[in-house]
Amino acid sequence: MIAKAPYKRIATEEAFATGEQFRLYGKLLDGGYDDPGFLSLWGFYLRSEAERPKRVREMLLDLDDLRIRHMDESGIDVQLLSLTSSGVNPLPADEARALSVSANDEVAAAVARHPTRYAALAAFAPQDPAHAAKEIERAVTKLGLKGAIFNGHTRGEWLDDPKFWAIFEACEALDVPIYLHPTGPHRDLIGPMLERGLDGAVFGFGVDTGLHALRLIVAGLFDRFPKLKLVIGHMGEALPFWYYRLDYMHGVTVRAKRYPTLKPLKRKISDYLRENVYVTTSGMPAPEPIYLCQKVLGMDHVLYAMDYPYQFVADEVAMQDALEISDADKKAFFQTNAERLFKLG
Amino acid sequence: MIAKAPYKRIATEEAFATGEQFRLYGKLLDGGYDDPGFLSLWGFYLRSEAERPKRVREMLLDLDDLRIRHMDESGIDVQLLSLTSSGVNPLPADEARALSVSANDEVAAAVARHPTRYAALAAFAPQDPAHAAKEIERAVTKLGLKGAIFNGHTRGEWLDDPKFWAIFEACEALDVPIYLHPTGPHRDLIGPMLERGLDGAVFGFGVDTGLHALRLIVAGLFDRFPKLKLVIGHMGEALPFWYYRLDYMHGVTVRAKRYPTLKPLKRKISDYLRENVYVTTSGMPAPEPIYLCQKVLGMDHVLYAMDYPYQFVADEVAMQDALEISDADKKAFFQTNAERLFKLG
Numbered sequence: 001m002i003a004k005a006p007y008k009r010i011a012t013e014e015a016f017a018t019g020e021q022f023r024l025y026g027k028l029l030d031g032g033y034d035d036p037g038f039l040s041l042w043g044f045y046l047r048s049e050a051e052r053p054k055r056v057r058e059m060l061l062d063l064d065d066l067r068i069r070h071m072d073e074s075g076i077d078v079q080l081l082s083l084t085s086s087g088v089n090p091l092p093a094d095e096a097r098a099l100s101v102s103a104n105d106e107v108a109a110a111v112a113r114h115p116t117r118y119a120a121l122a123a124f125a126p127q128d129p130a131h132a133a134k135e136i137e138r139a140v141t142k143l144g145l146k147g148a149i150f151n152g153h154t155r156g157e158w159l160d161d162p163k164f165w166a167i168f169e170a171c172e173a174l175d176v177p178i179y180l181h182p183t184g185p186h187r188d189l190i191g192p193m194l195e196r197g198l199d200g201a202v203f204g205f206g207v208d209t210g211l212h213a214l215r216l217i218v219a220g221l222f223d224r225f226p227k228l229k230l231v232i233g234h235m236g237e238a239l240p241f242w243y244y245r246l247d248y249m250h251g252v253t254v255r256a257k258r259y260p261t262l263k264p265l266k267r268k269i270s271d272y273l274r275e276n277v278y279v280t281t282s283g284m285p286a287p288e289p290i291y292l293c294q295k296v297l298g299m300d301h302v303l304y305a306m307d308y309p310y311q312f313v314a315d316e317v318a319m320q321d322a323l324e325i326s327d328a329d330k331k332a333f334f335q336t337n338a339e340r341l342f343k344l345g
Numbered sequence: 346m347i348a349k350a351p352y353k354r355i356a357t358e359e360a361f362a363t364g365e366q367f368r369l370y371g372k373l374l375d376g377g378y379d380d381p382g383f384l385s386l387w388g389f390y391l392r393s394e395a396e397r398p399k400r401v402r403e404m405l406l407d408l409d410d411l412r413i414r415h416m417d418e419s420g421i422d423v424q425l426l427s428l429t430s431s432g433v434n435p436l437p438a439d440e441a442r443a444l445s446v447s448a449n450d451e452v453a454a455a456v457a458r459h460p461t462r463y464a465a466l467a468a469f470a471p472q473d474p475a476h477a478a479k480e481i482e483r484a485v486t487k488l489g490l491k492g493a494i495f496n497g498h499t500r501g502e503w504l505d506d507p508k509f510w511a512i513f514e515a516c517e518a519l520d521v522p523i524y525l526h527p528t529g530p531h532r533d534l535i536g537p538m539l540e541r542g543l544d545g546a547v548f549g550f551g552v553d554t555g556l557h558a559l560r561l562i563v564a565g566l567f568d569r570f571p572k573l574k575l576v577i578g579h580m581g582e583a584l585p586f587w588y589y590r591l592d593y594m595h596g597v598t599v600r601a602k603r604y605p606t607l608k609p610l611k612r613k614i615s616d617y618l619r620e621n622v623y624v625t626t627s628g629m630p631a632p633e634p635i636y637l638c639q640k641v642l643g644m645d646h647v648l649y650a651m652d653y654p655y656q657f658v659a660d661e662v663a664m665q666d667a668l669e670i671s672d673a674d675k676k677a678f679f680q681t682n683a684e685r686l687f688k689l690g
Contacts, residue, residue: 050601158537191533192503196560197607202594203559206587207552214548215541234590241586242551244631245579248656249547256395262542286589288640292633311593 002075002317007331010338011076013233013282013305015084017060037184038090059309063110074314081120085151086183088125096125108143121147126154133170140174146342147176152183160219168225177229182209210237222272235289236279240296243270280305285316304334347420347662352676355683356421358578358627358650360429362405382529383435404654408455419659426465430496431528433470441470453488466492471499478515485519491687492521497528505564513570522574527554555582567617580634581624585641588615625650630661649679
């Protein structure tokens with residue numbers, strides 16, 4: 001049992017699933033869908049009878065008593081909910097559109113039932129960028145959701161293709177953040193990880209998601225949408241650790257014109273990280289990476305997250321309560337950064 | 346011009362090439378060798394007439410006046426030399442064996458010409474593990490080299506296959522470290538990086554090399570060779586940043602028996618990082634990742650490196666002179682950690 005603190009603990013990357021999502025994932029698993037990252041991830045979490053995946057399924061599907069009890073036990077005041085990865089990404093367009101709408105309606109209803117305990121991000125279907133932009137607008141303006149979330153590649157496509165940019169345009173216009181969450185790594189990345197059981201959250205998620213964020217940056221996303229706010233979990237998937245090398249090697253490679261696809265940007269990669277990117281501590285409660293990100297990105301760009309139910313460990317809340325930062329910075333970290341970024345409360 | 350300091354600056358990941366290596370790489374490029382990582386890396390550095398690759402070629406081939414002058418200008422007392430990536434890795438076995446021997450002889454001769462300025466690591470040919478183990482022994486005991494180095498995958502093979510373990514056995518028996526250096530990412534990883542010009546040192550090297558190190562760890566390398574010392578450049582390719590998540594997710598995944606290939610280890614991944622792994626600052630002179638690695642791995646496991654000639658920037662030496670650590674820790678960082686690990690002087 002974690003005690004109350006002189007700040008609200010707002011956890012910003014907390015997953016739920018819907019029954020319809022599990023039904024559609026079951027259809028994919030049974031129907032020969034051949035994406036190896038999806039099969040590894042959901043073949044395990046949806047079908048394994050081991051203790052961990054069984055428990056995760058139960059916790060994902062609950063948006064009432066069990067979840068609220070877990071939040072009370074671990075001292076979490078507010079969960080910012082999002083449809084669990086892989087979201088609607090692996091689905092055909094028609095099912096993806098329908099699931100994004102029904103999941104947003106369901107989570108909005110849960111927020112209405114527990115308005116002091118939940119806020120939520122909107123799912124959307126990149127398979128249909130125009131629909132996605134409209135659904136984000138509906139979810140934010142009609143349902144009161146606080147931003148949007150996507151889970152890596154969509155059936156093998158990266159969102160740095162300009163055909164997807166209506167999605168980012170909508171988020172910038174609505175002034176809400178967009179969250180880039182991991183999924184099972186892309187089929188053209190996963191092979192050497194899968195061979196050794198390293199494709200999941202242990203390593204592969206970080207590679208796939210860090211690469212996705214970097215692809216968006218070097219494609220010029222923030223030159224095109226300079227006010228866009230991108231949230232990345234797991235301490236920014238290590239991009240803040242790499243900031244110097246990213247700047248140096250991107251700079252010399254662009255100047256040498258090594259790749260026709262690699263164009264000059266208006267600013268350094270680390271400038272976009274500092275100004276457009278926010279990171280959360282999901283799954284990464286250790287102090288050293290948190291201090292690094294606070295130093296590299298600034299105190300106001302680092303937010304608390306738990307990664308419920310995949311990493312539901314009360315001791316990790318206590319670890320972050322014990323961060324050696326000022327009381328004001330700790331309140332920003334747990335509470336006010338999230339309130340400002342997601343316009344909560 | 347960087348002034349002398351109250352410590353020797355020993356740079357521990359400094360590259361050279363031999364004329365024979367370039368001749369053999371040229372044969373690969375002309376002969377239809379189809380490894381996309383090699384073609385991207387050496388198609389550029391060997392063939393481009395842009396200013397950077399031309400200059401890099403010239404600096405790689407020099408082991409006398411030009412290099413010593415650059416060391417003097419940038420305040421480097423000693424370079425620990427190694428055959429530049431991709432080393433002998435992309436070559437057929439006969440050429441790989443011959444190049445490892447000739448390169449070791451050439452670098453030993455350079456050390457003999459400049460005994461106060463150079464030390465060196467041994468190349469070896471993983472294509473022939475028995476030959477590799479013998480060549481490491483010859484290089485260390487007969488030529489006075491200080492350890493061994495390999496460059497990621499060898500023609501697509503990762504060194505976690507037990508058929509390669511005679512190499513690690515030799516290093517442990519000789520009590521010399523083995524250095525894991527990046528190469529162009531594996532063909533089953535590189536696709537989505539190459540599309541956006543991100544396969545090189547800017548990002549892909551770190552993914553491929555971090556994965557290689559992690560594959561070695563989860564394969565049980567350090568359970569089998571508990572005294573083996575593995576050196577990883579570029580601040581450990583971010584593995585120290587990920588240490589908590591590596592431990593947590595590896596632990597829960599092993600316990601759920603998710604993968605038949607993923608077996609329990611004797612210790613946590615972070616224990617091996619702290620005890621068996623040493624990291625160098627090649628290409629990563631920024632203070633925040635250095636402090637993180639010093640905290641996570643310990644002051645005696647973090648060593649200075651420049652990454653000459655790929656990143657020859659005198660200001661970066663000054664950045665690291667200015668680290669906010671004690672004088673004793675700074676001497677350890679620049680000098681005595683390297684002297685102890687590589688048994689220099």
